[in-house]
Amino acid sequence: MSAAIIFGLLLALMLTGMPISIALGLTVLTFLFTMTEVPIQAVAMKLFTGIESFEIMAIPFFILAGNFLTHGGVARRMIAFATSMVGHWPGGLGLAAVVACALFAAVSGSSPATVVAIGSILIPAMLKAGYPPRFGAGVVTTSGALGILIPPSIVMVLYAVSTNSSVGALFMAGVVPGLVLAFLLGLTTWWRAWRGGFPRNPRATWAERGRALRESLWGLLLIVLVLGGIYTGLFTPTEAAAVSAVYAFIVAVFVYKDMDLRDVPRVLLASANMSAMLLYIITNAILFSFLMTSEHIPQTMAQWLLDAGVGPIAFLLLVNVLLLVAGNVMEPSSITLIMAPILFPVAMKLGIDPIHFGIIMVVNMEVGMCHPPVGLNLYVASGIAKMGITELTIAVWPWLLTMLGFLGLVTYWPALSLALPRALAMMR
Amino acid sequence: MNPLNLAGRVLDRLEETLIATLMAAATLLIFVAVVHRYLAGMPIPGLQDWLLHIHLSWAQELCIFMFVWMAKFGAAYGVRTGIHVGVDVLVNRLAPARRKVMILFGLLAGALFTGIIATLGGIMVWKIGHTLQVSSDLEWPMWIVYLAIPLGSGLMCFRFLQVARRFNRDGELPHHDPGQVEGLDEPMDIAPGADNIHPLAGGAK
Numbered sequence: 001m002s003a004a005i006i007f008g009l010l011l012a013l014m015l016t017g018m019p020i021s022i023a024l025g026l027t028v029l030t031f032l033f034t035m036t037e038v039p040i041q042a043v044a045m046k047l048f049t050g051i052e053s054f055e056i057m058a059i060p061f062f063i064l065a066g067n068f069l070t071h072g073g074v075a076r077r078m079i080a081f082a083t084s085m086v087g088h089w090p091g092g093l094g095l096a097a098v099v100a101c102a103l104f105a106a107v108s109g110s111s112p113a114t115v116v117a118i119g120s121i122l123i124p125a126m127l128k129a130g131y132p133p134r135f136g137a138g139v140v141t142t143s144g145a146l147g148i149l150i151p152p153s154i155v156m157v158l159y160a161v162s163t164n165s166s167v168g169a170l171f172m173a174g175v176v177p178g179l180v181l182a183f184l185l186g187l188t189t190w191w192r193a194w195r196g197g198f199p200r201n202p203r204a205t206w207a208e209r210g211r212a213l214r215e216s217l218w219g220l221l222l223i224v225l226v227l228g229g230i231y232t233g234l235f236t237p238t239e240a241a242a243v244s245a246v247y248a249f250i251v252a253v254f255v256y257k258d259m260d261l262r263d264v265p266r267v268l269l270a271s272a273n274m275s276a277m278l279l280y281i282i283t284n285a286i287l288f289s290f291l292m293t294s295e296h297i298p299q300t301m302a303q304w305l306l307d308a309g310v311g312p313i314a315f316l317l318l319v320n321v322l323l324l325v326a327g328n329v330m331e332p333s334s335i336t337l338i339m340a341p342i343l344f345p346v347a348m349k350l351g352i353d354p355i356h357f358g359i360i361m362v363v364n365m366e367v368g369m370c371h372p373p374v375g376l377n378l379y380v381a382s383g384i385a386k387m388g389i390t391e392l393t394i395a396v397w398p399w400l401l402t403m404l405g406f407l408g409l410v411t412y413w414p415a416l417s418l419a420l421p422r423a424l425a426m427m428r
Numbered sequence: 429m430n431p432l433n434l435a436g437r438v439l440d441r442l443e444e445t446l447i448a449t450l451m452a453a454a455t456l457l458i459f460v461a462v463v464h465r466y467l468a469g470m471p472i473p474g475l476q477d478w479l480l481h482i483h484l485s486w487a488q489e490l491c492i493f494m495f496v497w498m499a500k501f502g503a504a505y506g507v508r509t510g511i512h513v514g515v516d517v518l519v520n521r522l523a524p525a526r527r528k529v530m531i532l533f534g535l536l537a538g539a540l541f542t543g544i545i546a547t548l549g550g551i552m553v554w555k556i557g558h559t560l561q562v563s564s565d566l567e568w569p570m571w572i573v574y575l576a577i578p579l580g581s582g583l584m585c586f587r588f589l590q591v592a593r594r595f596n597r598d599g600e601l602p603h604h605d606p607g608q609v610e611g612l613d614e615p616m617d618i619a620p621g622a623d624n625i626h627p628l629a630g631g632a633k
Contacts, residue, residue: 051495053492246459
């Protein structure tokens with residue numbers, strides 16, 4: 001009963017268009033004021049202690065690092081490198097976009113940031129080279145979603161925090177699925193370009209490739225630094241994030257010199273703005289999950305599903321559908337924070353691996369971002385490509401189908417995600 | 429300029445400077461702590477002894493405190509920049525008059541929530557202020573640390589009211605555009621042609 005009231009209230013408040021964090025907070029307050037004996041004082045306390053964890057602090061650091069990388073010329077050099085390697089195949093620049101998105105995803109933790117970094121350079125370039133507008137916009141919108149699957153990933157940190165899983169293991173579990181998805185998106189791109197007879201770039205010589213590699217090396221080294229550092233235990237994910245923020249700052253300002261010291265305060269402010277927004281949703285979502293736990297809602301739901309005879313396969317399908325629907329109206333961080341605490345206990349009861357479940361959620365979020373009506377990637381890309389959302393929706397179709405197929409693969413083949421972290425002994 | 433406007437400007441600036449500074453300081457702090465940990469492990473005569481004397485075990489705690497303050501005041505700044513998004517698919521389909529009512533309702537709900545939290549936080553800080561509770565590593569009095577809640581939420585409440593008033597008057601909402609790209613305004617040119625594959629050599633600004 002209380003579950004129905006809580007969710008009904010939350011849904012009603014959210015549909016009024018108020019910020020999601022406020023809707024979450026007001027739901028909790030209303031419920032506490034009217035229906036329980038939980039001391040209301042605990043709320044203010046929870047708003048502080050909720051984010052008092054060093055793990056969560058990885059998020060502001062990764063956002064800062066991402067902003068330095070986006071504005072600091074790292075993306076340009078990665079694109080040049082990717083173009084020199086795959087540009088001579090059919091749909092060369094499209095393939096280069098996929099590869100560049102995968103590379104940039106490995107240093108950035110957010111999908112819209114990846115779309116911005118790669119798309120704002122490659123979409124105009126593709127138009128100029130004579131590709132159809134829809135092709136360029138479609139490829140970047142969907143490949144940008146790799147940002148949250150290939151580590152580091154802000155959504156993975158959020159999942160880890162709300163379910164007490166290991167950030168490191170999640171990061172490693174994202175590597176293989178990320179590479180597979182990049183390959184599949186590349187394949188789709190290649191096939192479309194080959195059928196359409198789109199232009200190719202001349203083949204780059206090995207000397208040119210070497211030079212492009214050398215120029216992008218500073219950005220590529222960051223991948224080694226973050227993943228290698230976390231894997232060898234050199235530092236925790238949060239420390240890795242802080243180190244990569246400082247590293248990205250040094251590369252942008254002193255090595256590539258694409259950014260002035262004068263620009264730094266603006267980047268700091270923009271990063272603080274974005275981080276504070278996420279942290280504010282996190283505190284209120286933690287408040288919300290505290291309410292649900294104290295009302296035993298996840299446990300009741302788990303029992304109910306088990307009694308109804310829902311097995312792991314049906315449950316995962318249900319999760320896929322639920323998350324895709326949620327992805328239509330909300331952005332990934334909020335979905336993860338609201339849904340993970342509810343779905344996680346059920347998944348555990350059904351014997352699904354916590355890390356695998358995390359990857360499933362992340363891939364669902366990816367599809368949701370490229371999916372109308374509210375795909376964050378769609379919005380960002382439509383701004384860059386100067387293309388309406390409706391047309392862009394048609395443009396992403398071929399890649400979106402590939403992603404849906406991939407979602408099925410990830411959902412029902414746990415080894416794809418779990419083999420690497422197991423081999424690295426980061427999980428049992 | 430009238431004094432009220434001036435006070436508003438000063439408050440805006442203060443808010444921006446505070447959160448940007450906290451962001452930078454926390455990053456540097458954790459970076460230094462990591463570097464310190466590894467340098468102290470290296471057998472460099474002199475340097476090692478000196479580094480072992482410095483303890484940075486409080487770095488994590490300070491980083492958390494800085495980020496919590498950054499989050500609370502940054503959330504208030506976020507209201508001003510319109511970064512707190514909601515589910516607006518339904519609202520945007522309403523007739524303009526109704527849409528206005530709904531948006532005002534949302535803004536006032538935000539003011540209500542943050543106002544309640546500021547009050548509750550104030551009461552909590554007051555109570556903790558009468559105890560001797562200190563933080564575990566830095567041993568700072570906790571009530572000062574917790575002050576972020578009433579101050580930050582209070583400011584956020586003020587920002588919601590400010591935005592609501594301006595929206596009611598001019599119909600303008602702050603809007604955050606995730607697609608804006610500063611510093612990337614000149615798109616790179618990679619048209620087919622071998623010499624364009626490395627436009628960076630001369631093209632980097």
